[in-house]
Structures are given as structure tokens and as C-alpha cells.
Amino acid sequence: MHLSKVGFVLKQAGTANALLPLIEKLKDEGVSVDVLAYERAAQMCAKKGFAFAKISEFSGAVTHFQKSSPQVVITGTSLQSEDDGKLWAGLHLANIRTIAYVEQWCNLLERFDKVKTLPDQVWVIDETALKRLVDIFPTLAEKTKISGSPALEVSKSFTIEEIKKRNKTAFFISQPMREDDGQTSFQGYSQFHNFKLLKKTLSSDWKLKIFLHPIDTKSDWMKFVAPSELSDVDFVENGDKNSLMEEAGLIVGLTSILLVETAAAGLPTVSLQVGKKDDSDSYGIDSDSRIVKVFEEQNVTNENILKSFETAEAKKEQKQGSVEVMLKLLGK
Numbered sequence: 001m002h003l004s005k006v007g008f009v010l011k012q013a014g015t016a017n018a019l020l021p022l023i024e025k026l027k028d029e030g031v032s033v034d035v036l037a038y039e040r041a042a043q044m045c046a047k048k049g050f051a052f053a054k055i056s057e058f059s060g061a062v063t064h065f066q067k068s069s070p071q072v073v074i075t076g077t078s079l080q081s082e083d084d085g086k087l088w089a090g091l092h093l094a095n096i097r098t099i100a101y102v103e104q105w106c107n108l109l110e111r112f113d114k115v116k117t118l119p120d121q122v123w124v125i126d127e128t129a130l131k132r133l134v135d136i137f138p139t140l141a142e143k144t145k146i147s148g149s150p151a152l153e154v155s156k157s158f159t160i161e162e163i164k165k166r167n168k169t170a171f172f173i174s175q176p177m178r179e180d181d182g183q184t185s186f187q188g189y190s191q192f193h194n195f196k197l198l199k200k201t202l203s204s205d206w207k208l209k210i211f212l213h214p215i216d217t218k219s220d221w222m223k224f225v226a227p228s229e230l231s232d233v234d235f236v237e238n239g240d241k242n243s244l245m246e247e248a249g250l251i252v253g254l255t256s257i258l259l260v261e262t263a264a265a266g267l268p269t270v271s272l273q274v275g276k277k278d279d280s281d282s283y284g285i286d287s288d289s290r291i292v293k294v295f296e297e298q299n300v301t302n303e304n305i306l307k308s309f310e311t312a313e314a315k316k317e318q319k320q321g322s323v324e325v326m327l328k329l330l331g332k
Contacts, residue, residue: 003332005032007070007096009039009087013176013215014151014257015076019105020048021150022074024178025323029332034068036061040176040204041076043215047238058083060213062090072097076118077111085115092117099123099329102256103149105284108133112140123147123329147327148322151257156245157314158266164309166249168206171236172198173253173262174213177220191254192224194272197300198252199229209234211244215254250308255285263290266314270294270305276301 008028010016016037023033024125035047035052045052055061073091077100078084088098100119102111105128112118122144124130134141175191199208210221210233218235237243241261251262252270263269270292271285285291292308294300 003031003071003231003330005068005070006330007033007034007036007065007068007073009036009055009058009073009075011038011043011076011078013040013044013213014103015101016041016044017214018050018149018151019074019076019101020045020050022323022326023050025327026332031332032070034070035066036064040215047214058087059090061087062094065091065096066094070096072099074099074101075099077102079107079110081259082114084111085117088115088119088287089117092120096122101147102129102133105129105132109136112137118143121145121329123326125149125152128287147326147329151320152264153322156242156265158245159314160266160268160309162310163249163267164327166247168249169209169247170198170202170206170250170252171209171211171244171248172212173256173258174216174221174253175254176213176215177224177255190275192221194254194274195225196229196293197274197297198272198305199233201300201302202305203302206250207234208232209236211236211239211258250305252305257284259285259291260288263288263312264314266312268292268306268308268312270308272300274300 008017008019008023023035026033035045035050036055037052038055042052042054073096075084075087091098098119101123103125108116122140124133124144124146125148126146130146133144142187172195202208212235217237245262245265245267248267250268251259252272253259254272259269259271269290273293273295274297276295286293290311290313292303292304292311
């Protein structure tokens with residue numbers, strides 16, 4: 001099949017982060033791309049300089065693609081699975097092939113449980129995600145393919161000896177926040193509470209910086225954390241992931257998928273999950289032996305945080321080429 005036009009529906013910033021390299025590659029190869037983005041993904045696209053049309057609900061996407069007629073539409077998945085399913089159903093009726101990309105390892109049940117019309121194909125990150133998904137939905141076995149994730153590919157790794165020679169700069173990885181109460185997860189834990197625990201606990205010889213989520217700003221944080229608690233903390237807005245990895249001596253966060261990336265690059269990485277309400281594996285972090293996990297407030301100690309220097313280990317095989325795999329799955 002000659003691929004001339006591909007549509008994208010990007011709802012979350014994480015989906016945009018994973019699929020923008022594919023969009024860029026398709027454009028480079030002369031394929032027309034038609035990108036629709038919801039609010040959070042739209043902010044990511046704008047910051048990266050990608051052209052897109054902004055939408056707020058799925059029916060607008062169906063109408064749009066009925067007119068623009070791409071050969072295939074690639075979407076993300078979300079916890080609003082009923083709406084995602086209606087989007088796939090509408091595109092199916094328009095005879096447009098659909099691919100759903102799952103850029104995470106968790107909440108797989110919620111991503112498809114209310115779907116009546118499944119996409120034509122599902123892409124997942126790796127064998128672990130494939131097994132988890134098919135165990136829950138055996139009917140997806142034939143549809144599901146491993147595409148990898150461009151966002152998780154590590155172009156450079158570091159040894160612990162190299163990292164120990166750096167300045168003691170610890171980065172707290174911010175997550176997208178809800179404006180109403182500052183919570184960052186339906187699981188109930190607040191990044192601000194965990195950040196305060198880190199700041200109170202980490203030894204004073206460490207310089208602390210907050211690496212902001214692409215859709216958030218310093219002013220967003222100031223709504224929930226007193227200025228006095230941030231006076232000696234630097235913020236990194238629109239930060240570059242590669243620069244982060246070159247500078248950081250320590251990475252701390254909650255459940256950002258960026259923690260998986262930094263751990264794969266060999267950086268000491270800590271996941272603070274104080275206040276977590278369930279036992280789900282948060283975005284593949286809990287099953288990653290390189291990441292130090294802390295779930296109880298009394299265990300947030302300087303000693304436990306610095307255990308990450310003992311568990312840090314760069315991924316031995318840096319797998320590249322997710323974009324190329326995606327192109328093959330598209331038939332390009």
C-alpha cells in the first residue's frame with residue numbers, strides 16, 4: 001500500500017511525546033500528516049513547533065477525518081475508553097483504518113473495557129505490555145503488535161563513576177497537575193507532598209531543581225507550594241531530556257515515565273509514592289529493579305534515597321529504531 005496521508009489524534013502529552021518522532025519522520029518521507037490534538041497534547045505540539053488543529057471532543061475528529069480522508073488514523077488510549085471507542089467506531093464507519101497506541105504498561109483494563117468497536121491494530125511498548133494486555137483481553141491477541149516507543153529510546157548511557165564526578169544536583173521530575181487540588185494521580189498521591197518530603201530529607205549538600213512537565217509552569221507550582229519553600233529551588237521549564245541526563249546527579253519523582261528513561265540511562269533514580277492508594281504497578285516503575293521505590297513516609301530518608309546509587313545500572317542493550325518499526329507496521 002502506498003502511504004500518502006496519516007491522521008493522528010493526540011489526547012495526552014505522553015502520547016504526543018511518543019508519537020511526534022514518527023510524525024516528523026513521515027513528513028520527512030513526504031507523507032502528509034493531519035494532526036488533531038486535545039488541550040494537553042496541543043501544548044506539547046505547540047512547544048515542539050508541530051502544526052496541528054485543536055479539538056475538545058471525539059466527534060469533531062470523526063467529522064474532520066471524514067473530510068480529509070487519511071488512509072489510517074493513529075490515536076492514543078486513555079481512561080476515557082468509551083469516548084476512544086466511539087472515535088474508533090466512527091472512523092470504522094468511514095472506512096478509515098485505525099491504530100491505537102498504548103504508551104504505558106498500566107491501567108490496561110480501563111483503556112478498553114468500555115469499547116464496543118476495537119481499533120484495527122494496537123501498538124504496545126514491549127513484550128511485558130503485550131502479555132498484560134492480551135491476558136486481560138484475549139480478543140486483542142491478533143491485533144496487538146510491539147512497536148516500541150521513541151520516547152523511551154536512550155541514545156546515551158552513563159556509568160555510576162561518571163555520575164559521581166558531577167555536581168550534586170538532584171532533579172525532581174514534575175508531573176501534570178489538576179488545577180483543582182494539585183493532585184497528580186487518580187491513585188491519590190500528591191507530588192507536592194512528596195516533593196516537600198524530599199526537600200526536608202535530602203542532605204543539604206544537594207542542589208535541588210524541579211524539572212517541570214511540558215504543560216506546566218513555575219506559576220502552577222506556586223499555587224500549591226509556599227514561596228518560602230521554593231526560594232532555594234530552581235525551576236527548569238521546557239527542559240530538554242538530554243540536557244537533564246547530562247547534568248543530573250540524582251533523579252527523583254513520582255511515577256513519570258521519564259523515570260524509566262533516566263534509569264535506563266544509568267542515572268540514580270528514585271520513585272516517591274507516599275500516599276498511593278492501590279497496589280498497581282505505576283507505569284512499569286515498580287517492576288524496574290534499578291529504580292528505588294519508597295511508599296511509606298517513615299521510609300523517606302536520605303539513606304534510602306541514596307540507595308539509588310547502588311541499584312543504578314544502564315540498560316545493557318540500547319534498542320533503537322521504534323520509528324522504523326512503526327513505519328513497517330504502517331506498511332511504509
